[in-house]
Each structure stands twice: as structure tokens, then as C-alpha cells.
Amino acid sequence: MAEFEPKIVAFVCNWCTYAGADLTGTSRIKYASNVRIIRFPCTGRIDYMLLIKAFDEGADGIIVSGCHPNDCHYTSGNFHARRRWIMFRDLCNLMGIDMQRIKFSWVSAAEGAKWAEVVNSTVTDIRALGPYEEYRRILNHHSKEVTNG
């Protein structure tokens, strides 16, 4: 059987990480192709429900990335986002959602190499964890009979 290729969704901000990822490409740095990048105006715009939706649509891992603190194009979007992530991670952890599958990072427009490294290490980690079967099992369970008490 072919090796498991994780599906990874990256939610990135337009000004830093997206530009950083662009730089990775123009610098011809090779990195894993498992990632689908979704560009946002700012990390402050990344709704936590989007992360859950990514799992709902079959993602095995998620990267969330934006500008370093103090570098936000809108001054403080990333600070707000950071506070939200701190709480959200704890909540997910309590709910039993595997936090090893959501990676957070700051990648600036100049850090093309860091982006490659973030993606590669995420792919390695998720590959080791395997497909997110636990989440997939709860999808499409319509009309099941009332479960055993």
C-alpha cells in the first residue's frame, strides 16, 4: 500500500505567511505538497469554526499561521487571534480533539525557509499520527439506530 499522504489545510494571513509561502516558491525551496493554503486578510479573521470545518471536510492536519507579534498589518489582529487560540486549544483539548493535529506558527514575509520547515515538519508529524480516523468516523452517521447505553 502506498504511504499515507496527509491532507493538510493551512489558514494563513495575507500579509506575512502568504507572502512568506510565496517566497518559499520563488526561492525554489522544495517542500511537501500536502498542504492546501487558504488565504485570509489577517489571522484575526480566522474563525475557530473554520478549523473544525477543515476536519469535517476530511483534513488530517491544520496549520494556522500569520504575522509575528507586533508585525500585524492591522496592528493587533494577531494579538487578538493569539488570545483566542489560547482558549480554543484548551477547549479542543478537553473535547478530545487531538491538538497535535493543529499547528500554530508565525511566519513573516521574509521567512520562506521557515514556511517550508513548518510545512515539512507538520507533514512528518501528521504522517506519523496517521489519518484522522477518529474524526472521520463521526461523519455521515445518519439514521443510525439509537446506540447502546
Added chain:
Amino acid sequence: MRENIYLPYQMKIERVTYEAPGVKTFMLKFINEEDREKFEFKAGQFGEYSVYGVGESTFCIASSPTRKGYIECTFRQTGRVTNALSNCEEGSIIGFRGPYGNVFPIEEWKGKNLLFIAGGIALPPMRCVIWNCLDLRENFRDVTIIYGARSVKDLVYKHELKDWELRKDVKLITTVDPGGESPDWRGEIGFVPTIVEKTAPSAKDTIAIVCGPPVMIKFTFPVLAKLGFSDDNIYTTLENRMKCGFGKCGRCNVGKVYVCKDGPVFTLAQLKDLPDEY
């Protein structure tokens, strides 16, 4: 009888017509030959149109039952399903369940004058019955159509309005709200109730069929009463939110009346008996 009553017919979008901003008409053909042959409906009925993966939406069948082999629907892009429908191209497949609801008693109108009054996006439910009556033109005496919209660009079925205008056996009066006219507008200017008062034919032996936004309906009924129309001779259609179309989902009832089964067609006399829940 279909075993699974929620199962739609598969329909292919044969033609898409742009009617007005946000308004489109689909001509739909049955993919399954057998369905096409068996399918029958009457003027006034509605159906559930669905985009797979998005959901179902309720609106009338806008084509005449006298035109066999296809159905047409006209909708305005407003909610989730109509947005998705709007993105469908010619050749795509959508679902259709129906026909549901009661019908306009066209048989009973034989030998009478007909007065159709419609406003805005409410012409589609009327169009079905207009074409039905025009295709059986010899059964009726004078036919008058009064149609109004906010502005000239909001008038739907523009090419058919032209057809009706040219026909000698139909009197068509179009109107737009004050300020909605274009430089070359030759029709009336004014709100529908006002135009009705000005141009409506005699109430004697005349059936009035009224469809439009609630505010238009509200002001048109008194005008018709003033003109001498009896409540039994005024018809309209109600639109309540629906999910199933056959009296089970519990959404559409107005008092004890289920709009999906006892309606959508009501006479004004029937409406006056209903509680204010529509």
C-alpha cells in the same frame, strides 16, 4: 405512486433565461422518459426544487400545464438554495418534487372575463394560469392583465409582455412605481392599486386573480371591493415557508388550513376566514 415521497425527479436545465436583476427562469426537462410522460399538473401548483448538497426551496411552476414535456420555474436569488440554483448552468441537473397544492378552478371560469393583477416577482405564479387561459382563449371573454414592478428593469418576462401587448385578444397594462420609469417607458407610472382603480374592467362576470407582495395585495383588495368584485371572485396565492409540500412538516399552516394542501390558491372569501398567520 412513488415509494419514497421525498425523492425528487431528476431534471435537466434545458434553458436559462435572465429576466431581471437576480431573477432567472429555468426550463426543466425530465431526464427519465417515463417521468416525463406520467407527469401532470394544473395551474397554481408548486414544487420543491433542489440543488443537491444545498437543499430544497419552494416555488410555483411557472409554465402552463397546456405545454407538455417540460416545466419552467422563475425565482429570485434570495436565500441559500436560490443562490445555488442561480449558479447552475444550462445542462446541470437539479431535483424537483411535485406538483403539490390545489389549483386555480379554470374550468369554473368558462364564459367569464378575467382580470390578472400581478406585482414584481409574483408574475410567475400568474404566468402559469395566464398561458393556460390564453391557450384555451375561446373559453373566456375579455382578458386583462395589469402588471407592475418597482422599475422597468424589474419587470420579468419582458419578451412575453411584448407578446401579450401585440395580441388583440388581451389587454395588457404595465406600470412601474413612480421614479422607476426609463426615458422610453410607454406604460403607466404609479402603484398597482392606483392603476387597477384607473384601468380595471367592470366587475360584472369578471374573475380577478391577484398575486404580489403583501403590501400590494393589502391595498389592491379594497380597490377591487370598491369596483364591485365579490370576495368569491377574487383569487390569490399564499406563500408560507414549507419543507415537505404534503402536510407533514408542520410549517405552513394558517390556523387549521395547510397552505401546501388546501392552498396555495385561495379566494378572498376563504382568506377572510383565516387567522392572520400568513
Added chain:
Amino acid sequence: MDELKNKVRELLGSGTVKVFIGYTTGTAGTKRALFAEKPEDAEGLVFDSSCIQNLAVYVTKQEVKEKGMMGISATLPVMRSLVQLARENQVSDSGIKVIGITPESRLIDFGNLSEVEKYIHQFQLEIDQKNRDMLEKLDKMTVSERWQFWLKELEPCFKCYACRAACPMCYCHRCTVEYNQPQWIPVPSHASGNLQWHIMRAVHLVGRCIDCDACANACPLAIPFNLLNKRMIEDARKHFGGYQPVLSGDHLMSTFKPDDKENFIR
């Protein structure tokens, strides 16, 4: 008890208050809301430790608001909710008169919401030992065990949204679950839909939940989803020094500190 009744009679009699929201005895000795509109209605008022519904849920209800100036008998959780609601511009001094009831069943005739704020700040927002133990037990589980725990607990949830309806903070006219473009939360009740709903509910209440347990008490199926809210209260303390409802100033999640500490961002 008589003191409360007299006070309410006086408020309604003088017209200071048009409707007074208090408790009365319901079925089988349980307590439920009473809306007193005439001085004689005050006779039905009761108060004891079984009065647990958070009455603040009614101050944002249109039909109650329409009656005019509201009065309310407020226990500590109700007072906290009112202050938070005031902070969110849902209620103000011109709309409500608060009669506080202390844990010792003493009445406090608050002049305005600032006095209510001052009063509630004497008490820390703290979760009780039983729930703390339960959270600790969950923390000791593996991630997979916790996942299984919640799948099992949330499985019966049929999404009646009693938790939402009973919560004073869930006053939105149109909740996120009711938006369908996009459909954030699946409408049907099933494993992923229930999971998403409860995550969303918990997140929307971070920094706003005042731990009244109205949601859990309302749940007809006794699902312990309030543990999620409790964990958020604990975490807010751990990470940001906790919070209290305030009438003005920043709200836990609408603000930040440049030096907020985390250890997970690379």
C-alpha cells in the same frame, strides 16, 4: 419573604416598575418565573435555595421588555448576568430595577447597576470543587478517551437548544446555528453536528459565562456540557488572571496583552 413581597407591592403600586420578574412555586414544588404586573401579584412570590433559574434570561425577551420598566429579584448569578448584559448594551438603568438577594436571603435594594457591579466584585468567579474534580478526571484521560467520553455524552443531544434558550448571554435574535450561508453548524443532530454546536456554544461564551449553570439545568437530557464552560473559566484565570463582569472597560476576549503567554506557536 414578606419583605420581598412588600417591596414588590410598593414598586408596582408606585409605578416605578411595570413588571417584576421573580420566582413562584410551580409543579411539584419546583420554582419557576413569575411576572408580577399588579401589586396583588406579589403574593405569589417566593424565594428559597431551589430558585435556580437565571431570571436574567427574561430581560432581553421582547415580550417582557415591551411591558416597560422591569424589576427583578436577583441572586448572585443573576446580578452577574445583568452586569454583563449591561456591558453588552442589552440592559441599562433606565430599563431595570434590581432587588438583590444575598446568599443569606437578605434583600438589597440596589439604586443602580453600578452598585450591583460593586456588590458582585466582592465575590470571585470560581467553579465548585465537584466540577473541578470532574475536570481533573478528564485531564487525566488520554485525548482519545476524552474524545470517547464526549461522543458518548453528546450522543443523546437532540439539539433542542434549551441550553441556548436558558442562557441570559445567548440573546442573539439570530444565532450562528441559524445562519445557512454558510451553514456553520449542521442542522441535524448527529455526532459531528452536536460536537460543533457545543464547541461553538462554549467559545461564544468565553469571558461572558458567569457559571450560573442555567444551561445544564435546562438540558432535558442532563448532558454535562457546562464542563466546557467551566474549563474556560478556569483557563481564563490560568492564562489571563480571570475575569468578572464589568459595566465598562475591556472584555476578556475583545482585548489582548502584547505579552499574553503561550507555548505552542512556533
Added chain:
Amino acid sequence: MNIEKRFIRKDSLKKLFDALVAKNKVVYAPVTRNGKTSFRIVNDFSLISGDYIQTTQSSKEVTFPRTEKILDFEKNKDGIGVKPVDIQPVHESVIWGIRPCDAVGKGELGAIFNWDSKDEIFNARVAKTTLISFSCSRADEYCFCTSVGGNPGNTEGSDILLTLAGEGGDYLAEIITEKGGAVMAAAPELFEKDPGIEKDKYLASLPARFSHTEIRNKLDKFFESEEWARQSLRCIGCGACAYVCPTCACFDIQDESHGKSGSRVRCWDSCGFSLFTLHTSGHNPREVQSQRWRQRIMHKFSYMPERLSVYGCTGCGRCSRGCPVDMNLLEHLISIQEVTV
């Protein structure tokens, strides 16, 4: 079919249960968890709760699941493939330990699902479900089956009705339908000759509190009453009452998809929700809670009797027990009966 009376000994009950499980039936029975009793699939007799007046939820979920798939679809190169749900593989099931009022609910649900077009998905589930009911020897302040035409030992809707005959723990078994006969045939030796048990002696006493026909007549002229607003002032607009009700059948139809494939499902909805009747235009025919509360009562006690010839209420009292704000249906009905129009 005439009702056949038999006698089941206390210790035969478990044997009967085991015989059903051995016959590969899916057996739903009341199980208590977190203080709430609900019907769950049970294989082990000892898990069944015996100490309940009423389960929190009704057993309607067996025949009308809260989320029921109605079709699958898949986008492919030719457009779209649609596959209706195959209703045949529904399992043969038995609901064990339901109350007579719940069994009546089966007929009321059936009336809704069959009054116009026949809902074969629902009917297939009903056809494969056998109801073994237990008469009530106790009732509480929420129960009012006798006020809506039922009684604690009502046989209507059940396939077998068991009545606990005194302290000894033996049961009178009434075999009501052919399905009930099939249950008896699964373990005929357990169904002994009835020694002449006087059933009525062992039933809960529950005098009727109102007359449902009187309420119905009254409701005809009650639409504009201010009573609705008064009663519903404390209602917070959740769907708990509808979801625990054995006869509430309002539903929504939703599409759910993941990638290229998905399903259309029918899922529970409630007339108590503010968005239930909201039009896309923003107009809402039932804008405030009093109108929605009125709809709930009128639908059950006026519209259904008139249109479907059945009442939409079995008097089980679940809505009142499950209500977070103590909207007690019995109390409200009595007050409707008492208020002068």
C-alpha cells in the same frame, strides 16, 4: 383480533427478553443514565430500568429518528447520481417497557405521516416494530392520559400489554395484535393461563382533569385570546417539549455533503423555534413566542382532531417534565378550559 389474556411469572420476564434478543430482535428498553431514563438498545436484561413513571424521551425515535436519511447523492462525471435510501434493511425491533400513552402516540404519528401521501420510510419502520407496553401502576402530577381519552391500562397501539399484578411481581399479559402473538410464539411456555387477574385493581388511579372535547370546542374561538401571551411569557422558546413529545412530527429537510457526495436528511424541528416559519423575505407569520405557543396547543388540540381525526397529545406529560421553565401543559389546558372567552 380479540385480546388474549395470559399470565407471566416474575422470573419469566427475563426469559422473554432473552428469547427476543436470541431471535435477533433489536430491543429498545428504558435505561437510566445521568438521572434520565431513555430508550436504548439493550442486550442485557439487568440494565433495564424498572423504576420510572415515564421515560424522559418518548420512543418515537425508533420509528421517526431525529435524523433520517432520505437519499444519497454523488456528483460524478455525468452530473449527479441519486440513490433513494433503501428502507428494507430496517431491523426488526421491539420496544420494551413503553407506557400505554406512548403506544397511543404511534397512531397519532402514523396519522400525520399517512393522512395525505404515505410516508413509506416511516411506515417501514412501524411495520417492523413491536411494542411491549407496561401498564402504569403509578402516576405523577404531570400525567393526564385519562383527560385525553387514554388510561393507565390502555391497550390501544400496543402489541402486548403487561400489567404488574401486585407485590408478587407477576404480570397479566394481554396479547393484542398478531405481532404480539408472534412475541408469544417466541417463548410460548412463558405465557401461562390467566388465573383471572382483575387488571383494573392494579392500575394507577388518575381522575380526568379536563375534557378534551370541551377544550377543542373552546379553541375554535380562542385564537385571539390574551391567554396565549400570558401563558407563554416565561417560555424561552427551546424545542425540548417538541423533542420529547411522542406525537410531535414537525421536521426539516436538510442536505449535508462532504466533498462530492452527501445525503439529504429529514430531521426534527419544532414550532417553538422563532425561525421555524421565517420567510426568506424576513417576514415571519409567527413572530413572537405567544403565537408559537398557540400554534403548539392549537395544532394538537384543534387542528389535528379536525383534519386528522386524532388528538396530538397522549397525556404522557413529558413536555412538562422536560421543560426548563415549567410550562406545565396540563395546567395551561385547565386554565384554557376555565378562562371565559
